[in-house]
Amino acid sequence: MAELGKINKLKIISKSKNHFVLDGEQHGDLWLKIKDIDFFERTQKNSLIQVFLYKVTDNEVAVTIDKPKAEANQCALLKVVKISEHGAFLDIGLPKDLFVPINQQRKRLRKDSHCLAYIYLDKKTGRLLGSTKLNRHLMEESDELESGQQVSLQIWEKTDLGYKAVIDDKFIGLIFKQDAYRSLSFGEKLTGFIKNIREDKKIDLLISKKANTESNYELDKNILNAVNVSGGTLNITDKTSPEEIYKKFSVSKKQYKQALGRLYKKRLIKIESERISLI
Incomplete structure (x- = not known):
């Protein structure tokens, strides 16, 4: 077909x-x-x-026979070539420019600017359209991705926590600041890895496998620092709620429990029912 x-x-x-x-x-x-x-x-x-x-x-x-810059169900960094009262037109490398309706614009697009757009087929007409509201078309939760899995990434936006990225043109995940060992550019394409699927099924990313080891080291160090600052004990254990753990350390409960296990094996901490403490 x-x-x-x-x-x-x-x-x-x-x-x-x-x-x-x-x-x-x-x-x-x-x-x-x-x-x-x-x-x-x-x-x-x-x-x-x-x-x-x-x-x-x-x-x-x-x-x-012209090859487009992206096909349906893909994302691409495209230039805005024209603005009308109904929307914007993007250069997709075809004789006909890609139309982005106003209601599919996250922010109003400006002529000669660039945007990361998701390309899709309109369900009613079958015509090709674009959207900069990526979260309408891509999933922010996943049951099918696994930790360590290699994926294709495209940088979407910078946030207070790090960088949001498109994963395999299908999902949206987050690269934490501490896992981005260099500055990442809007629209940049790169190979990445699934760092972790949180308990809320949100997706954390790495841009190198080496970063996983470095990230573990940083988390272990942050936990020890937190215990020191609080006087040698910390009331955040493996029984603490995921929300409280994430608020304190920006990691999932699973990652936190793994870190406690590493520190315990190194005989750096003692784990009790309601607290952890330095040995």
């Missing part, structure tokens, strides 16, 4: 002057104008070619 908003391999069923007629499957025959004469002449009938399908009107499907 030929998918709208995606790159498809379609068969050439005939050639006419500088046009191919393609088998668009459920979309019928599709005409593709070819500017590259050499390509046109050496490409034979019944060949398969890669093309991008999208709607130019509610009833008309267009096809192009």
Whole structure:
């Protein structure tokens, strides 16, 4: 089945002057104008070619050999090329610019600025649209990701806690400040790793596996400092609520319990029912 908003391999069923007629499957025959004469002449009938399908009107499907900067259900950093009273238009690398309706703009877009947009198909019309309200389209909780799993990241925004990032064009997670060993740029793409899935199923991220070891060291050090500052004992144990632990150390209860285990094995702390204390 030929998918709208995606790159498809379609068969050439005939050639006419500088046009191919393609088998668009459920979309019928599709005409593709070819500017590259050499390509046109050496490409034979019944060949398969890669093309991008999208709607130019509610009833008309267009096809192009131009490769878009992103396909449906993907995110991309795109330039705003035009503003209208109904929305903004982004350069997506196609003959027709990508429309972002006003109600899909997190903040009003400005001409010549860049934004991180999620590309999707409108359910009613099948037309390609964009949205900068990523949290409408991406999930902030996950049951399928696992700690240590390698993922593709794209930086969305900087917050007081660190950086929010898009994960595999499907989820949103957080890179804590202490886990970002360098400054990260808006829209930057990089390989990352799942640090932890919290008890509320929110996703913590790392930008290197080495950072996991460094992060454990920092957490252990922070716990020991907190115990020292409070006079040698701390009333935050493995029985304390996840909310209180997160408020104090910005980690999940699971991570905190693991840290207590590491410190206990090193004989640095004693764990009691209502407190931990230095040995």
